[in-house]
Amino acid sequence: MNKKIYLSSPHMGDKEKYYVDEAFKTNWIAPLGPNVDAFEKEISEYLGVKDAAALVSGTAAIHMALKVLGVTYKDIVFCSSLTFAASCNPIIYQGAYPVFIDSEAESFNMSPLALKTALEDYKSKGKLPKAVIVVHLYGQSAPMDEIKEICDSYKVPIIEDLGATYKDKFAGTLGDLGVYSFNGNKIITTSGGGMLVSNNTAFIDKVRFLSTQARDKARHYEHSELGYNYRMSNVLAGIGRGQLKVLEERIAQKKHIFETYKAAFKDISEIEMLPILDYGKPNYWLSVITLKKNSPVKPLDIILTLEKENIESRPLWKPMHLQPYYSKYPFYSLDKDGICTSEDLFNRGVCLPSDTKITEEDLNRIIHRIRACFPQINF
Ligand SMILES: *Cc1c(COP(=O)(O)O)cnc(C)c1O
Numbered sequence: 001m002n003k004k005i006y007l008s009s010p011h012m013g014d015k016e017k018y019y020v021d022e023a024f025k026t027n028w029i030a031p032l033g034p035n036v037d038a039f040e041k042e043i044s045e046y047l048g049v050k051d052a053a054a055l056v057s058g059t060a061a062i063h064m065a066l067k068v069l070g071v072t073y074k075d076i077v078f079c080s081s082l083t084f085a086a087s088c089n090p091i092i093y094q095g096a097y098p099v100f101i102d103s104e105a106e107s108f109n110m111s112p113l114a115l116k117t118a119l120e121d122y123k124s125k126g127k128l129p130k131a132v133i134v135v136h137l138y139g140q141s142a143p144m145d146e147i148k149e150i151c152d153s154y155k156v157p158i159i160e161d162l163g164a165t166y167k168d169k170f171a172g173t174l175g176d177l178g179v180y181s182f183n184g185n186k187i188i189t190t191s192g193g194g195m196l197v198s199n200n201t202a203f204i205d206k207v208r209f210l211s212t213q214a215r216d217k218a219r220h221y222e223h224s225e226l227g228y229n230y231r232m233s234n235v236l237a238g239i240g241r242g243q244l245k246v247l248e249e250r251i252a253q254k255k256h257i258f259e260t261y262k263a264a265f266k267d268i269s270e271i272e273m274l275p276i277l278d279y280g281k282p283n284y285w286l287s288v289i290t291l292k293k294n295s296p297v298k299p300l301d302i303i304l305t306l307e308k309e310n311i312e313s314r315p316l317w318k319p320m321h322l323q324p325y326y327s328k329y330p331f332y333s334l335d336k337d338g339i340c341t342s343e344d345l346f347n348r349g350v351c352l353p354s355d356t357k358i359t360e361e362d363l364n365r366i367i368h369r370i371r372a373c374f375p376q377i378n379f
Contacts, residue, residue: 005311005362006355008185008286011250016242023235032212033234039241040195043180046244047163049173049197051204054232054240055211058161058181058194062133063090064207064230065159065177065196071096071130078118080110080135080142080161081319081331082342086181087135087161088320099129100321102334103342107277108288108316109142110134111334111341112150118332119154133159134175137317138274138351139187139254139285141166144174166280172197187250187285187356188243190236253356254284257363261287261352264367268374270295288316290348297373299350305369306353316349 019035028034040052055061071077073095079088081100091098101118104111115132122128132151134142141164151158158175165171172178177200182193198204209215214227232240258273265271274288291299299315306313319342321331333340339347353366 002310002365003362005353005358005366007312007314007351008354009357010184010189010191011246011356012239013242013246013249015245016239019238019241020235023238028234031231031233033237035234035237035241036232039232039237039244042241042244043195044197046247047170047173047178047197049170049178050199051201052195052197053204053207053211054237055194055196055207055230056232057086057192057230058179058183059086059090060211060228060230061179061181061194061196062087062159062161063093064211064228065179066090066094066096066131067210068203068206069131069157069159069176076122076127076129077131077133078115078129078156079133079320080137081321082108082137082345083135083161083317083320085320085323085325087133088326091133096130098320098326098329100319100326100329100331101132102332102340103137103345104143104334105336105341105345106275107140107142108137108274108345109140110147112143112146114332114334115147116150119150119156121332123154128154129156131157131159131176133161135161136164136171138288139164139283140274140276141171141280141282143277143279144171148174162285164280164282171280173199176200177203182240182243187254187283188240188247190232190240190243193232193236193240250356251283254287254354255282257354257356257358258284258287260363261289261367264371265289268371270297270374284354286351286354288349288351290345291350293348299348301373302350302370305373306366309365309369311353311366311369313353314351316346316351318346319343322346 075096077091102114160175160178163172178197180195182190211230214225216222320326
């Protein structure tokens with residue numbers, strides 16, 4: 001069997017073990033501790049944001065963001081449709097009601113046009129959303145100026161899910177609250193973990209309180225609010241501190257992978273790379289290609305060809321408005337040729353292996369297999 005090539009797997013540097021060992025030596029194995037405090041500080045500094053709370057996952061961070069914005073039973077929350085279910089599941093945890101917004105073809109992210117239509121509609125119904133969850137898909141920022149301008153005009157707060165940069169600032173620091181995930185498949189990982197960041201320090205203070213079981217200040221256990229056990233462990237924060245030191249290096253490797261695919265498929269007119277817009281610097285989390293509508297080769301052909309070679313690839317996120325669980329909720333589409341943009345992208349897209357441990361030899365093997373799917377090409 002050929003060596004397995006992963007889509008995106010954990011990649012440790014040489015500092016993680018130092019911080020983890022330190023946690024063991026000092027017996028800070030409990031949740032919280034010096035690594036958690038330092039990791040929060042280091043992330044805040046890196047992003048240029050006032051405060052950050054380290055949590056057990058990105059999903060927990062989204063949940064806490066909704067909590068501090070006061071999202072509750074029967075409230076409405078808008079969310080990108082083309083995303084992972086983790087972006088919208090916390091809306092349901094709060095008993096609120098998701099409304100899904102289509103993608104734009106330019107960045108694959110939330111369409112400002114569809115967002116505007118949805119906001120106008122809900123305003124006329126007299127029920128504006130309590131928040132808009134904007135996802136920065138596959139490592140590229142959404143068009144934040146347009147989205148912010150629309151949300152600001154309706155005074156609706158923005159929660160950003162995952163980051164890249166946008167006009168010299170980090171996506172995740174442009175809205176009211178930003179969410180990062182350190183799951184095993186992300187650019188940097190703590191095996192599992194997340195971070196909620198904001199320039200509103202009152203929000204983050206509140207999240208620290210809520211995510212440690214909402215214990216009031218008293219000698220005994222006193223609770224006047226519903227609490228959660230969502231804080232990151234001190235051992236895992238140690239991994240995160242080490243990982244942060246190699247983040248720039250990892251982004252450079254991800255970019256190299258993307259550029260290598262781009263150059264290799266330049267002469268195959270059926271293949272288009274994820275468009276990279278000039279308003280920011282993506283982190284190239286996953287290299288995404290789309291196949292033109294008339295392409296005789298379909299995404300599944302590529303996925304199955306690679307699978308036979310023990311190479312992992314995947315379709316794009318299946319839009320939330322098409323998911324059995326979520327299809328009953330409203331969706332605002334941006335139609336193109338009679339099909340909504342997110343569904344069209346889902347039908348035509350493939351996420352290629354973007355693992356930072358990938359070698360040049362691995363990349364050549366993947367490229368060779370994909371090129372062989374297009375028989376008219378000479379190679
Ligand atoms: C990974 C991911 C999440 C969830 O993060 P977890 O840490 O796995 O809970 C949320 N949204 C998007 C877009 C993601 O890619």
